[in-house]
Amino acid sequence: MSKVYFQELSFLKALLASLKYSQLFVLVDENSKENCYPLIGEYLSDHQIIEIVSGERHKTLDSCSMIWNALTNATADRQALLLNLGGGVITDMGGFCAGTYKRGIRFINIPTTLLSQVDASVGAKTGIDFNGYKNHIGLFCEAEAVLVNPKFHETLPRNQLVSGYAEMLKHGLIADRKHWQDCLNNGFENFSNELIQHSVKIKEKVVDADPTEKGIRKILNFGHTIGHAIETHLLNTEKALLHGEAIGLGMIAEAFISKSKGLLNSEQYSTITQELQKIYQSSKIEKASYPEIIRLCKQDKKNSNGQISMSLLNGIGEAVYDIQVEEELIEHALNELL
Ligand SMILES: NC(=O)c1ccc[n+]([C@@H]2O[C@H](COP(=O)([O-])OP(=O)(O)OC[C@H]3O[C@@H](n4cnc5c(N)ncnc54)[C@H](O)[C@@H]3O)[C@@H](O)[C@H]2O)c1
Ligand SMILES: [Zn+2]
Known part of the structure; x- marks a missing residue:
C-alpha cells in the first residue's frame, strides 16, 4: 500500500528530494490550481503544469488524451513523476494516466478534498468513467506516496x-x-x-x-x-x-x-x-x-x-x-x- 503522510505541506520538498525523477508534472484543475497550487508551489522543483477542466463529467478518455498528449509533447520518459493535486477526479484520472503512460510512470497524490483524502487517493484504485458508467475503465495502481493535510479544506465549499x-x-x-x-x-x-x-x-x-x-x-x-x-x-x-x-x-x-x-x-x-x-x-x-x-x-x-x-x-x-x-x-x- 502507498505510504500516506499526514505532514505539513513543506514535507513535500523532502519527499520530492527522496525520489529521483527526470521531469516533474503537476496535474491540476482550475480550482486546485487557484486554491491549492499556491500552497505547495514553493516546495516544488522545476515542473510543468497540466490543467484539466474540473468535475466528474470530465473524468473521461478525452481528458486522459489531453494528459497523455501533454506528457508526450514534453517528451516525458519513464522516470517522469506526476503529482496529482486535486480531488478524487484528479487522483483517479491522474493515477490512471500515469499507470498507463509508457506502461507506467510514478505518481504522488496530494488530495485536496476531504473525500479524496479519506478515500479516493488511497487504496490504488484509479480510473475514469466510460459511456456513462462510473469508473468503468481503470487500473489498480499504487501512488508512490500520498500527502494529506486539512489546510486544503479552508477553500472547500x-x-x-x-x-x-x-x-x-x-x-x-x-x-x-x-x-x-x-x-x-x-x-x-x-x-x-x-x-x-x-x-x-x-x-x-x-x-x-x-x-x-x-x-x-x-x-x-x-x-x-x-x-x-x-x-x-x-x-x-x-x-x-x-x-x-x-x-x-x-x-x-x-x-x-x-x-x-x-x-x-x-x-x-x-x-x-x-x-x-x-x-x-x-x-x-x-x-x-x-x-x-x-x-x-x-x-x-x-x-x-x-x-x-x-x-x-x-x-x-x-x-x-x-x-x-x-x-x-x-x-x-x-x-x-x-
Ligand atoms: N479511487 C477510489 O478508491 C475512489 C474512492 C472514492 C471516490 N472516488 C472518486 O472520486 C471522485 C470524487 O472526488 P471529489 O469529491 O474529490 O471530487 P472532485 O475531484 O470533482 O472535487 C470536487 C470539486 O472541488 C474542487 N476542489 C478540489 N480541491 C479544492 C480545494 N481545496 N478548494 C476548493 N475547491 C477544490 C474541484 O475542482 C472540484 O470542483 C469521483 O470520481 C469518485 O468516483 C474514487
Ligand atoms: Zn465512494
Missing part, C-alpha cells in the same frame, strides 16, 4: 465537506462503531488530522487484507451499488449530486436492504437512517427513475452471473459482502428515499 463526510461515516459503519460515533460527534466541519487519519487507517486495513478486491475489500462498497446508480442517473442533469451525497442516499437504501435481509435489527436500522437522513435527504429520486437506477445497478462491478450483489451491514461497525439482492427489494429500498 461546504457541500464538498458533506460529501467526504459520507465516506468517513461509511468507514465507521462497515468496520468501526467508535469511528461512526466519533464522526457523528465531530459533525462535518473542522476535521482534525487525527479523525482523517483514523478514517484512512480503516480503509488501509481493509485494502491491505485484499488489495485487488477479491473478497473483504468489497465491504468498502457499502452504499455504492445504489449510490453509484443514483449518481450516474443524475449526472449531467440539474439535480446532479456529489459522489458522497449520492453515497449517503445509497447507504440509507442499502441499510434498508440489510434490515430486510435480517442482517440489521430494527433499532440499528433506525439509528443509522435517522443519522444519515439528517444530512443526506433527497427529493430528487422519482418512481419513474427506478427502472433506470436498477439497470445501472446491474452494471455494478461487484455483480456476478447476472445477479445484483451488494455489500451490506450486519451491525454498526460490521459488514458482509457478496449478498445477492432481488430487483424488487431495490425498489422497496428506493421508496425510503422518496
Whole structure:
C-alpha cells in the first residue's frame, strides 16, 4: 500500500528530494490550481503544469488524451513523476494516466478534498468513467506516496465537506462503531488530522487484507451499488449530486436492504437512517427513475452471473459482502428515499 503522510505541506520538498525523477508534472484543475497550487508551489522543483477542466463529467478518455498528449509533447520518459493535486477526479484520472503512460510512470497524490483524502487517493484504485458508467475503465495502481493535510479544506465549499463526510461515516459503519460515533460527534466541519487519519487507517486495513478486491475489500462498497446508480442517473442533469451525497442516499437504501435481509435489527436500522437522513435527504429520486437506477445497478462491478450483489451491514461497525439482492427489494429500498 502507498505510504500516506499526514505532514505539513513543506514535507513535500523532502519527499520530492527522496525520489529521483527526470521531469516533474503537476496535474491540476482550475480550482486546485487557484486554491491549492499556491500552497505547495514553493516546495516544488522545476515542473510543468497540466490543467484539466474540473468535475466528474470530465473524468473521461478525452481528458486522459489531453494528459497523455501533454506528457508526450514534453517528451516525458519513464522516470517522469506526476503529482496529482486535486480531488478524487484528479487522483483517479491522474493515477490512471500515469499507470498507463509508457506502461507506467510514478505518481504522488496530494488530495485536496476531504473525500479524496479519506478515500479516493488511497487504496490504488484509479480510473475514469466510460459511456456513462462510473469508473468503468481503470487500473489498480499504487501512488508512490500520498500527502494529506486539512489546510486544503479552508477553500472547500461546504457541500464538498458533506460529501467526504459520507465516506468517513461509511468507514465507521462497515468496520468501526467508535469511528461512526466519533464522526457523528465531530459533525462535518473542522476535521482534525487525527479523525482523517483514523478514517484512512480503516480503509488501509481493509485494502491491505485484499488489495485487488477479491473478497473483504468489497465491504468498502457499502452504499455504492445504489449510490453509484443514483449518481450516474443524475449526472449531467440539474439535480446532479456529489459522489458522497449520492453515497449517503445509497447507504440509507442499502441499510434498508440489510434490515430486510435480517442482517440489521430494527433499532440499528433506525439509528443509522435517522443519522444519515439528517444530512443526506433527497427529493430528487422519482418512481419513474427506478427502472433506470436498477439497470445501472446491474452494471455494478461487484455483480456476478447476472445477479445484483451488494455489500451490506450486519451491525454498526460490521459488514458482509457478496449478498445477492432481488430487483424488487431495490425498489422497496428506493421508496425510503422518496
Ligand atoms: N479511487 C477510489 O478508491 C475512489 C474512492 C472514492 C471516490 N472516488 C472518486 O472520486 C471522485 C470524487 O472526488 P471529489 O469529491 O474529490 O471530487 P472532485 O475531484 O470533482 O472535487 C470536487 C470539486 O472541488 C474542487 N476542489 C478540489 N480541491 C479544492 C480545494 N481545496 N478548494 C476548493 N475547491 C477544490 C474541484 O475542482 C472540484 O470542483 C469521483 O470520481 C469518485 O468516483 C474514487
Ligand atoms: Zn465512494
